[in-house]
Amino acid sequence: AVIGLATVAAHPASAADKKLTVAYIAPSLDISYWQWVAYGAKTQAAKLGMNYVEFTSENSPGTQMNNVRTALTRGVDAIVMGPVSSSSTPPILRLLKSKNVPIAFTGIGPQPGSTDYTSAVTANNYETGKAEGSFVCKAAKALGGNKIGMLSLPQDRENAQKYLRGAKEAFAADGCDLVQVLQTHGLTVREAVDQANDLLTAHPDIKGIYGMYDEAATGAAKALQTRGLVGKITVATADGSPTTIKLLRDGVIQGLFLQEAGGQGIDATTQVFNALTGKPTTKDIPLAEPLVTKDTIDSPEAQATIKRVYPPSAGAF
Amino acid sequence: MADKGFLLDARGITKSYGPTHVLRGMDFAVAPGEVHAFLGGNGAGKSTLLKIVADVVNRDGGTLNFDGHSVDEPQGAAARARGLAIVHQELAVLPHLTVAENIELPHYHRGLALFDRRAADRTALSALALIDRDFAEHAAHRLVGDLSLHEQQMVEIARALKSGARLLLLDEPTTNLTAGEAQRLFAVLRRLVSETEIGVVFVSHRMREIRQVADVCTIIRDGVAAVHRKPVTELTDADIVELMGQASALTETPVGGELPAAVSAAHVDAPRLKIEGLGFPVEVGGGAILGLAGAPAGPQALIDLLIGAAPLPGVVIRIGDHPQGYRSPREAVRDKVGFVSGDRANRGMLSALPIIDNMLASRRIVERRVLVSGKEAAQARSLLSALSIKASSYWALPSSLSGGTQQKLIIARWLQLQPRMLVLEEPTRGVDIGTKRDIYALIRVMAQAGTTIVWWSTEQTELVELCDTVLGFGPDGRATQLLHGAEITEERLAEATGMAA
Amino acid sequence: MMRIFSSYRTEIAIAVAIVVLELALGILVPNALTFGNISDIAQASAPLIIMAVGVLLVVITGGIDLSVGSIFSLTGMVTGLAMNSGYNSVLSTILGLLVGVVFGGINGFLVTFVGLAPFVVTLITYAVAASLAFIVTNGHSLPINDQNYYLLNGGTLIPGVPNFVLFCVVLVIVTEFVLRRVVAGRWVYAIGSSTNAARLLGIPVHRIRFSVYVVSGLCASFASVLSVSYISNAEGTAGEAMMLQAIAAVVIGGASLFGGTGSAFGALLGALMITVIQNGVNLIGINSFWQGSVTGLVILVAVLIDRVSKARR
Amino acid sequence: MMRIFSSYRTEIAIAVAIVVLELALGILVPNALTFGNISDIAQASAPLIIMAVGVLLVVITGGIDLSVGSIFSLTGMVTGLAMNSGYNSVLSTILGLLVGVVFGGINGFLVTFVGLAPFVVTLITYAVAASLAFIVTNGHSLPINDQNYYLLNGGTLIPGVPNFVLFCVVLVIVTEFVLRRVVAGRWVYAIGSSTNAARLLGIPVHRIRFSVYVVSGLCASFASVLSVSYISNAEGTAGEAMMLQAIAAVVIGGASLFGGTGSAFGALLGALMITVIQNGVNLIGINSFWQGSVTGLVILVAVLIDRVSKARR
């Protein structure tokens, strides 16, 4: 028996029946976006028969690196990561390459020029920024104005910088005027309400509010409701949640550019699983952020996309 | 065998702090209508016993009856809670609250009651007026934190006097009072005792006060009552000092005197001290002892000027080669000008630091030490033994020492340092009779070696005994007179300080 | 009169700073001094004011309460969950307020009866409450669809005065009254002034110290239910930024972290100051990267004014 | 011997708690007690330890330093910017350290010579430095490509001992030595014990108080350059979470926010404790939402052990 045990200890399991483990490392878990990526990764891991563990980096590259090392100590086989920033990824890629552990990124991609990663599942923030810019501008013009205010993500985030660049190009092309950009700090509805109010006080003549994150639209909607301006100012945002989808259905906001948070988790997990099991992988998966409106929300395509945004437990689709 | 007649009857009280057995079966009883002096050396356990009586510290053993009932039973506990007021040796004041609130707040027991400010002002006025009418009239709304130690002490006493308690425990209440204030306090106590039959326990290290105010005394030594409830008139001063275990205090030159040996005989090159702007010139040379007499305002301002702590408009001092005096205490200390305060809590003690740091703080600066040297342990030990301080270790915090012992630590800072000038601000506050004698001797030795001494005391006997010159200050803080040699008598001092009754 | 002036010196300095700021803003931005914007400021500052008043009591006793931000978050989630599970709005509000009472009670117990340092205790409850705020809904934020619930914040018990203004004003005035005129209020200062002396004087130190933590938790919860009522939404991170702001409000308003000083008016003005600056930088449109610097420097100027006014007396 | 035991009681209690935690973890998780994981813990805790030692000095004087987290962030950005602009790594490091000295100096000046409350002053510099951390690069994070720079953190001045371990150990030992054995160190405690008594004793209160803020800023910057060297990346939000952790480390390690107490060993152990718990919950795989609760409760147990050990003496 002793010998038998020793043998088992020396060869814990053959590759075939060993359960693979994937670690999801989020930059922070305090915003729903990264939680929904987590949900996608977790459900997909279960589906593929993998163990799932998760870590949060508190927006600190140091903590992120510690998390990677701890994950390796735990013996994880693959990593799905929403990095703190693109520029924080090179040392991680070096480390993982030396350990031969596949990694797939979600939301934010690796440092441009990197090659040693399995896959990057990202939203095309620049194109979405442009599309949303056009949408808001046209809607504003239909309401008789061309001034737009923006509720932005913190501009130290790469996705925020890309959204803004796209939006500015669209405004320039379509003849709209971006009169103010207010950046959030905490990504809370509360803050967005206060900022939307300040926006409307400073620029009473705006006809469109461009939101960059889900809470922005919720906050803007609230401000418009209290001021009796619903329908007189158009609101669109990226992301999508049960709250904003309801607002869309109620006609308080006009456009949603769905970001498949859950889908990113699903796809990234699939990619690292493929890498581990020797199946083909896709390096870059830029997911579109399709526009839905009150009229298109119940279409089968829109409903399919929404199901890749957030889990059923979050609310109705 | 509890005597029904006693207000307070404590029998066989025991109390230890770790290995230190403070009380080893102490008896203590107070009858109504008496002022009871409670005597003993520093660290004898007086404050500890009073705190046990007042339910601030738990006793290890013994019985305690209040008004005939054990305080371990609800009736006795309630009687004690209602009937006892204490003035602690280390003041228990609330610095951010006003004088009126400090006096009146403890009398409220219901949190949801409204605090009646007008009533509090009236109570404060009448209570303080018993001791100092001037102070009473403008004090009610001042924050206690802005008051001097003397004024804070009056607030504490006023609180106790107005509490309506049947037993007053006063732990060294006069150490922070001027002679005149003490006299008025005694008058009040005598009146209260005769009119309302309350009992008063009075702790003091001043023999004369004891004789003045006390009827009976209990002396504590080695944790037991060396004398229990004896009329003060039956004991001579010599008896009392002997019973306290401080016989050395009786001889003119101290015999237990390791202390003066702590001062090296090397001659100090002392500066002349000139003070201008007081209305008359004051000048003392090296080796002289200049006394400062009077209510705190004047002497304290002059002391702050002397040690560089604060300027005093209109007054200029010249200390040897420092024609403008000192700009900071640091400059003064580095020029070997020492300062010892009796206001331990605010101006003296570093209470979060162990004994050794407290004793050697000045030396480190004077000698410009960079490192805490290995020698310091030996120095600390020699200072502790010179002052016969019994501490569990010099790494203990000062709060584990008795009040008078803490004062010795502060005095110890300037022993062995041969200061050029030593500024003493009520340095013997709370120090027992024996040690006081030693300190007087020490000051004389230092003066003989050439150190200029400036000494403020509210105990006029001290000034008479020690000083070559005394500068008197009136109650308004203005300098009044300069007395020399034989002119220094208690009568002249009383006159100079405006305290002639 | 002079006494009021001198005992509220810091408060007056801050009030003057706020008025100057608003006037300057009025010159720079056309709509800054409209009724609409001023009522926006009131609405934006109400939860912070309420939270700051609770924190103030703890700070006066010489303690600190780091847990208020996450109590705020957790309260919102509990209230939202209760409402979405079909409880009526009164019951849901009460459940929410219980969160503050329970966490405040834990803080008070550990500080008062176990004798742990307030910083450590409230840091622990901060972490636990923040974590629970995610656990209760598995991280999802909750929209509140009950339209009646809005009345808690925006309704008018007194005609013409929205409830959130009413609650703030009443809370501040009552707290100031209690602190100045009621014995328990004076005890709060007594404990912060010298715990040891307060104990020796027979003041019920334990009871008061325990209570201030409970009240602080309750205020944080109350701030949260009002806020949830206003924005019809509960989020796990809603209170995160508020803890430091609440303590800052109290300290800017003249309280010392060493205890013994501070006033409810000061806390109100400190919170208002923070909101006014935020409103100002938004209205002027100062780039968000610069906002921290601008906010910092404006607060510096305000406390320097206070400092100078103190030095001159 | 007994003396060391009694004067380091808190430190010993925390050390015991850490050892117990690690042993428990070793039973639960196979790789927890490997050399690799222990050196990961050392690496993860190094910046926090260094920052905590600086904060400790301020806390001993009775002050507080909230600005260290954003000094950490700003230092990284300045260092990264300098490196990416072609300065060599030594010069860039010095520029980074200057950030801490300058901000520490501003803190020290405003607290010491203007007399403002440390909480307010360092809250202001916290906001300003955090804002500057974004401004200097317009919000972009910076990759550091200079491979040599890695040596600052991971190289070995003494064979076999990585620099970050060396720096931590030397800093803690030197600080503890200064605090215990150097006269200026004793003065730090004296000021925290009673500023007034310290001044009258002739202690250079201003100079010492000013210095501790400068040292605190410098430590935060030093922590940052090490961290940047380790992860080859500078981020505007890198230090955000560290301020509260550093103060917590100091307080868990036995310092009182009222001043006068605390030790460098305590700060080290407090920081280590925080990192060990973080490492433990990650290794065990505790759900992220639960991590705050678990961390809070483990710290509670640790401080209760300390409390009990104090009560029993």
Ligand SMILES: Nc1ncnc2c1ncn2[C@@H]1O[C@H](COP(=O)(O)OP(=O)(O)OP(=O)(O)O)[C@@H](O)[C@H]1O
């Ligand atoms: N908290 C404490 N911890 C340890 N020892 C203590 C403590 N409090 C008092 N002691 C010790 O108890 C003894 C008695 O102290 P106490 O204060 O009662 O003396 P005292 O008679 O009032 O002296 P003094 O005349 O100096 O005021 C002293 O030896 C002192 O060191």
Ligand SMILES: Nc1ncnc2c1ncn2[C@@H]1O[C@H](COP(=O)(O)OP(=O)(O)OP(=O)(O)O)[C@@H](O)[C@H]1O
């Ligand atoms: N803050 C300090 N910390 C450590 N050592 C000090 C400090 N200040 C002074 N010293 C030590 O004291 C000695 C004298 O220092 P310093 O140069 O300050 O003296 P000084 O010029 O005579 O006095 P001043 O400071 O009043 O100008 C030196 O040995 C120095 O190391």
Ligand SMILES: [Mg+2]
């Ligand atoms: Mg005593």
Ligand SMILES: [Mg+2]
């Ligand atoms: Mg010099």
